[in-house]
Amino acid sequence: MATELTSKKEKDRKVILSTLWIFVTLNYLYCDVLSLMDSELLKQYLSGTVEGLELNASFLLAGAILMEIPIAMVLLSRILKYRANRWANILAGAIKTLAMIMTLFIGKAAYYYLFFGCIEIATTSFIIWYAWQWKAPKVSPSV
Template identity: 60%
Template structure:
């Protein structure tokens, strides 16, 4: 049995969860209620979609986008903590949004997103340096041959 490189798996999980975030947002924009609220009030769910709010949302989404790359290139210790912190932030934010009167499709996506980011936190938490070293050495040998 070969051990999978956690860097690759973490990066792939961040791609998966980011696509879920994006497709949830796209579907939300197809809701007549959401569109009407955005057009008439400039907001939705009691949140005004002004520049500071949109910047905050962009920064929040950038965490998952950035971790796609960082999961592959950071050193073990920094990588592990970046995934634990990023996954924790994203899990807490998504859990918090469930109390804002979410639609069924949003709840569906949120459950998947919370499960994924919770798994990322656990997966990074259980990652050991010796495991990382073994994978790196095996990759170096494989590259040399």
């Protein structure tokens, strides 16, 4: 009975972490959609240079890798075992939190970007904390 309860708690934590990654991914994506509606940014996108950064193949690959992290974490949070899951969430959360903080210092951030940025930073910070608080499942002695 105790093993079933521990297993359910672990499964619930996995579902919550996965759901948080879905939530933050949707925020990343919708912020990017709104950026395409910003005429000043759209002009820069079309020119191939945004806030002095050249949008070359390497830059786009780096962006793709950064975006794949939360997408992969939706799945990995559900299927990894405790130890790998905990550390993957802590590491991915830290990478995404730092990346988002760094983007706030590139150029002049629009109000919508600051709004989404705060939500994204709060969510990934919570993911780090929530994963950090995750205790190892208790192993009941075999009888």
